[in-house]
Amino acid sequence: MSASWLLHRCLFVVYTLFLVSVVVFAITQALPADAAVTLLGENATPEALAAVREKLGLGDPMLLQYWHWLSHLLQGDFGTSMRTGQAVGPALFLALSRSLLLAACAILLMLVVAVPLGIIAALRRGGPVDLLAGLVSYLGVSLPEFVTGTLLLVLMADRLQWLPATGYVPLTDNFFDGLRHLVLPALTVSFILVAHVSRMVRSEMIDVMHSDYVRAARLRGLSKGAVLFRHALRNALLPVITIAALDIGYVLGGIIVVEEIFALPGIGRALIVAIEARDLPAIQAGALIMAGTYAVVNFAADITYALIDKRIRYD
């Protein structure tokens, strides 16, 4: 891929983020109630509201508010939360790191489970593994995360007491305890990923195994294993990468529910709390972080295609 293509893509990401910030800002302004109302709640007398609005700069015209926020952002300052009075940037990035950790665990689980499951299901069609894979897929696609999560919670933590109920322990505090706390949320998130990806791997493998060039490879005398790993898998993985990249967006969204159930203080929960409180700086930062993550992941997916398949070129 050429340098100019890379540059174009980067600029496109920046442009997307800018658009996201404008749209999110506009929507937040259109919502009824502002941060002053949610801060004061039932104690909102007209004077109190005026005092709080003055302090938070909510009385300024919209464009001015947006400009204030943008100019601070360009200097690396994400602003101060209207809800807690603390800096938005550090808090949200910390929350993001926890969500990314959860996402990474879920994706790891997905790769370790879904890819072999799909391959075996394809190679032994109609067999017990295929049936199991089919069941997992249907369940994964039909059960919402809060059902899966709550069921896992009640089963593993309540009845069997194998794993801790909820909560979050930082890996830096206690590595193994931290991992134990991540198991149930990661399982919940990866359930749907496994469903999608294993299905995709299975159907791609079936297609590829019937293709001409695989038959040619077998006829040339290559062993089954060599055919599988050197030829078939590479081709089957391409659409899988597409699905995985799309699913990242889903993971970021579905993670909100999982974070709520398992009391994980990640970016999803932070964003929900910010929206309920009409905390403008936190909403903007959260939205940008989510959009940015999604854009970066898709970018990475495109580059991975080019690396895997030499036929794909970007100019």
Add this chain to the structure above:
Amino acid sequence: MTMITRRSALAAGTAFALMPQIALGQAQPRRGGTLRLSVDQAASVLNPLLTRVNPEYMLSELLYSNLTRLSTTMEVEPDLAESWSANSDLSQWTFALRPDLRFHDGAPCTAKDVVSTFKAILDPNTASPGRTNVGPIAEVTAVDERNVLFKLSAPYADLPTALAYTNARIIPAPIAEGDISKLAKTAIGTGPFKLVSYEPDRLIVVERNATYYNKARPYLDRIEIVVYPDPTAEASALISGDVDLIANTPPTEFPRFAGAAGVTPLRIPSGQFLNVNMGCDQKPFSDVRVRQALALTIDRNAMVDFCAQGYGTPGNDVPMNAAYRYFKQVAEKKPDLAKAKQLLAEAGYPNGVDLKLVASDTPSTRTPMAVAMREMAKPAGFRIEVQTMPHATYLDQVWKKGPFYVGFYNMQATADAIFSLLYTSNAAWNETRWNNADFDKLVMAARLTTDEPKRRELYGEAQQLMYDQMPSVIPVFFDLLAAKRDYLEGYALHPRGSVFRLDHAWLGAGAPKRG
């Protein structure tokens, strides 16, 4: 020989004297240990003058103190003030502080700090919810190092109770007069605990304050406050032993605790209620017959089952129940659809009336109340359309303005507090705009005297007025529900819902080592 005998006799005697103590040893509080408790939303406000929700009240109660506090039976007891007195017409009160009070940073706490704190609370720019809830205070001055004089703008018998309000906690004068926003990140109070770390969305840690004015309390070394937004997960955490105490749990989770090993469910009737407010300054509710008709369609016991899952007591359109001191027992209202129809017709609505009832989404019990009312009132000719909306929108567009909506209120400390908050003509939250001059007179008169029988009589008449004229329909009072592990002692639910008294709690045998 004789001395040894006497000494051993003395020793034996002392041992015998101590025996009952040792036998009762189980009831003696043990010092030490870490308590982990969970709340359902983050305590995002640390400044005690600005706190709004129960987790925030709990945290500020650990870190700060008021002049007075409420006991578990809603009596007022000394906190920072060891005694108080009033002049003959109850318009001037003097409070005497305990000696040698210290803030967490070592600075002494004196009358000056009390004066500055109240100046900040009463300043509209601070926007403290306490401003309208601490009584009609005109001026606060320091008589000397330890005595504070409150000059009121009108006589007020309940001032000591009012000063126990959740936002009336004492902060240092330099901060109250200077940069009060410092209290958003740090806590410098006189409370039984000091702040160790503050990550509101994840974990808050406090530890014992060695300079607290009561040398015996608090018993606990540390308290960790974690946030579990999902009640099912929170209940699972308690059952599996990850937390020791849940501050509050919904009726849907409560039955899980009954059979769980090592768990004690907690339940207490409280004055918390949902009220359906009717705008009395416009049609159709300006006609008392319409309000009476609506009230006659409601089956109160069914409402308790439907809205509180049975964990509640029926209400009779008066915002007080037996949990309040001056409660007057009234006849239970029974539904009477025929009479309701008749009253509606008399009021000029023989073909019924169309109404829109608004219910916000927090707490989630508002919607069942609205839906139940819709169904109960239908046969009498009330055609009610229920509209739900997010809480922020409700606060912005409907609350105090709308003609017909569901409100939700915690129990207040006194009868005067709940009446003056919602139902007098100059109430801060005059939702119903009932504006009844007789009612105002009764409430005003009850403030002017500390004579118990007289107050009881006046409040009794006020309640009767509300019972007859029902500016709101109040069908249910909710019980407060929570749960704890068996080894936690000294903790009981408080009917007010916003008082926790964790400095009286201690960990008995079987408590795990934490932290």
